[in-house]
Amino acid sequence: MKKKMSLAETAADQIMDLIRENGLKAGDRLYNEFELAKRLNVGRSTVREAVKSLESRNILTVRRGAGTFISQTEIVKTDLLGVSLFGRDEQTALELLEVRLILEPESAALAAMLADEDEIKAIQKQNRKVTSQIRHGINHSEEDAKLHQMIAAATKNRIIAKLIPIIQHSVSLAIEITNQELSESSIMYHNQIVEAIARRDPRGARSAMMAHMGENRLYVLKEIERKKRF
């Protein structure tokens, strides 16, 4: 089930880095095949495959005889982890959730140890907002993301606070989140996490976040299995 990044995927990813690092804009011409092969230290057939995959994602346009041009840079600029190259699929979402499963329980535990009183109050308020949105059937993904970000910020680790939104944004690039069926248990786990943070209980916050992330991961795993059967 797990797949390794192919040479062409890696090359496509590096081309996105090149576009970002050289500040290339929509309409700019990309280096030619020969130049790309040299810069990325791969064969020209790998470059061709990478360019093709970027073309199918509307990042590049190949004009016969004229060269390869940048079509748009929106994705390049906001997709810092390059997940748009992995394809919009459950496998990518699963890998992202594995990372959240590693990071966020520790984030919750640190928050339980280090959150200020005003941060705890703000987290509790945000939790009530998310709960209310779920109860009213309103799309809660944005406010839910914010709740997790506020917990990350309360760790006082600025790297964790930066990473969580980057990963969340990547998840939104990878799949449409439609796990409405998880809403009731999300309310339960959010309450457990927030209560544990409020009573300064790192173990409780860690295990509740682990259960929350683990359930989301299981949901995606089941989706993958379901699709395989059809």
Place this chain on the structure above:
Amino acid sequence: MKKKMSLAETAADQIMDLIRENGLKAGDRLYNEFELAKRLNVGRSTVREAVKSLESRNILTVRRGAGTFISQTEIVKTDLLGVSLFGRDEQTALELLEVRLILEPESAALAAMLADEDEIKAIQKQNRKVTSQIRHGINHSEEDAKLHQMIAAATKNRIIAKLIPIIQHSVSLAIEITNQELSESSIMYHNQIVEAIARRDPRGARSAMMAHMGENRLYVLKEIERKKRF
């Protein structure tokens, strides 16, 4: 010891995001103070403070009467976690090491479960290279980074494989790594990690990586204490 990101730091970080997302280049004029305050949803005094901090980092230049201009975009483009704003100091390195301490033991454990035979051989070879560099007193930071990247790639989780180099690059922006005194124990821990991966022992790989990262973290903590005393 832990510090929260100030409003101005957050604003400076968001200005870097604006520069990146709008593909602004050196010489381009930045939005004026009023426009920035509106876009970032903060007061003008916060904007002034943020611009000042970016000026001191040679990212912006304020020309009286003419406006604020981008001086260079190198840092903006490669510093995806925005650590250059945190200041080149041990505190930033400590926070980065805390994240490595969360991520890399799991990365090593996953590698022990999922590495292919050829990946294990390549990891062993890379470990011998790093060991030899340390023994010969050659700067091993680049090859050491590569060893950790190869372990991350062997997890088959493409997000972990993307994150590790980003965090490593951030560490190099935060501090000059001069922990020559840790070299002998690095060799020992690298051997433990690589041997555990080769014998498919996730617990062994996890705990050896935890010890390795924990020792590095302790080193930075001691540096912080040492500087405080002077």
